[in-house]
Amino acid sequence: MAADSTPRIVPTEITPESVYEKRREFLKGSLALALFASLPVQAALPAWRKTAWGRDESPNTWEEVTTYNNFYEFGTSKEDPAKNAGSLRPRPWTVSVEGECLKPRAWDIDALTKAFPLEERIYRMRCVEGWSMVIPWLGFPLAELIKQAQPTGKAKYVEFVTLKDTKQMPGQRWPVLDWPYVEGLRLDEAMHPLTLLSVGIYGKELPKQNGAPIRLVVPWKYGFKSAKSIVTIRFVEKQPTTAWNAAAANEYGFYSNVNPEVDHPRWSQARERRIGEFFKRKTEMYNGYGDQVAQLYAGMDLKKYF
Amino acid sequence: MRPVETGVMAAKDMAFRPVAAPFWSRLSPRTLKVLLFVVCLVPLARLFVLGFSHGLGANPIEFVTRSLGTWTLSFLLITLAITPLRRFTGQGQWLRYRRMLGLFAFFYGMLHLTTYLWLDQFFDWGDILKDIYKRPFITFGMTAFLLLVPLAVTSNDRSVRALKRNWARLHKLVYPAAILAVLHYYWLVKLDVTQPVIYASVLSLLLGLRVWWWWQKRVPAAKAGNAVAPALASRGRQG
Known part of the structure; x- marks a missing residue:
């Protein structure tokens, strides 16, 4: 993992959004609206620092990231979440950390974002459907929260439950799907420094359609592993039954690591279309994060544990 | 599906009750055909308009491919609805438009296939062949398209005359093509099969009618020549 020594910055020093909007002039025409929308939002998030993660990537536009979503709680087409997520109320919000741990706690969302220093990380996101994006997330490593909770020896997995x-x-x-949406990670996956609990994108609070107010980001796994609008984080002994795995076990495994060599039974996973690009690109093992995470799966048959 | 049932009911009523002549009855068949031709191009025109107005969403290639695919299916179903329309309304004029509608189904199917080969796979023939071989939904879609090719090729008057009775036989290939096309859609969808199920239901209705008519025709024939067991024939009459 790249160390970084960038000093903390306050919201007023945040890189202007136009830097992100290299490819689209989407918000330029509606500067007033953007200001109106971002002011109360930025006030809600504490200061955060930039990191070296994904510095060489060029992120997708705000428009792409917020209008092309899979969030079946708001409809099954990609445009549905942006249209229908208005009914979600991300404040007040409580995240219950519970199960096999010494210090269970019901966290208020704002207390949570104050307790753990926020940082920005630009990650690639690969959907199981064969498309991908690059997203500048704002969040903190899940490991920090887990250390606080002090899981017991019985805690082998972590279960994430979305609001129902x-x-x-x-x-x-x-x-x-069999609601509520449930996802899970092995404890060592959950503790991995790459695994993020995200509360924002582009230096702003997480939009509702992207999983407000808090979601998981596991960049080396297919996107559906990164549960959205989380209300419960539970330490458990047995491998959780996850929503997509329950819906179609032969198509969506518990691990669901990005793997170009293990195809979805109905389509190839060898390539992907980066949203905004014309040509498909080759999909990388572990979505290109193999150097960081491959050792988690040493000796495992990835065709069996897909 | 309910909308279709009411449509059929309305058509039935029209056959028995005199209703005010619709405006199009005053247009010549030729004008009507030209109008219909233009209407059939609207789905394609829409994609161009959306394309130029930044309206195809974050994944335009997927949007275009899906849209062309569902329009292919729709045109197949519309084409298959012509014969029932003719029978329920008792008006043979519907048949005038069937060939054009069928050719539009082929046209949209061809564009759909082109977007897959060109925009989606960029003519990577190795991957395309692997896809056709390994992915049932691609296999089905490709087969459906190949079944439509001879129909499009023999859609001219000369072929109708040359093939005589075999022309009608050949054109029954539209049935398996439509079934494969619906399965192609069903298999592609990740989990929410609402849309493909709607297409499947309409297709089942349209094909079911044909099976029913075929069965009705068979029963009197069986009664006349006593080839079929009487019990079977009477069961058919009751059903």
Whole structure:
């Protein structure tokens, strides 16, 4: 992992958004609107620091990241979450850290973002459907929270549960998945320094359609592993039954590490289309994070544990 | 599906009750055909308009491919609806438009295939062949398209005359093509199969009608010549 010595910065010193918006002039025309939308939002997030993660990547635009989402709680098409997520109420919000740990705690979301220093990391995100994006996340390593909770010897896995509330999440009226959405990681995966709990993108609070107010980001796994709008983080002894695995076990494994050599039963995973690019690019093992994470799976048959 | 059922009911009523002549009845068949031709190009025109107005979303290639695919399916279903329309309304004029609609199904299918080969795979033939071989949904889609090729090729009057009775036989290939096309869609969808199920239901209705008519025709024939067991024939009459 790259060490970094960039000093802390306050929100007023944040790189202007136009730097991110290299490829689209989306917000330029609506500067007033952007200011209006970002002022109260930025005030809610404590100061954060930049890191070296993904410095050489060029992030997707705000528009791309916030209008092309898979978030079945708000509908199954990519445009649905941006249209329907308005009903989500990300404040007040409590995240319950519980299960096999010595210090369980119900965290208020704002207390959580104050307790752990926020940092920005630009990660690649590869969807199991064959497309990818580059997103500047704002968050803190999940490991910090786990250390605080002090998992017991029985804690082998960590389970993440998304909010279940049909009023806030109208898509849950249809049993597309067995609600609530549940995801899981092995404890060592959850403790890995790459694994992030994210509360923002582009220096702003997380938009509702991206999983407000807090979501998981596991960049070496397919996107659906990164559970959104989390209400429970639970330490458990047995491997959790995850939502997609329960829906189609032969298609979505528990691990779901990005792997160009293990195809989805119905489509190839060898290549991906980076949103905004014309040509497909080759998909990299562990989404290009192999140097950091390959040792977690040493000796495992990745075709079996896909 | 409910909308289709009510549509059929309305058509049935029209056959028995005199209704005010719709405006298009005053247009010549030729004008109508030209109008229909233009209407059939609207889905394609829409994609161009969206393309130039930044309206294809974050993944335009996927948007275009999906749109062309579902329009291919829609045109296949519309084409297959012509014969039922003719029978329910008792008006043969519907048949005038069937060939054009069928050719539009082929046209959109061809564009759909082109987006896959060109925009999606960029003519990587190795990967394309592997896809056709390994992925059932690609296999089905490709087969459906190949079944439509001879139909498009023999859609001219000369072929109709030359092939005589075999022309109608050959053009029954549209049935397996439509079934494969719907399966192609069903298999592609990740989890929410609502859309493909709607297409499948309409197709089942359209094909079911044909099976029903075929069965109805068979029953009197069986009664006349006593080739089929009487019990079977009476069961058919009751059903």
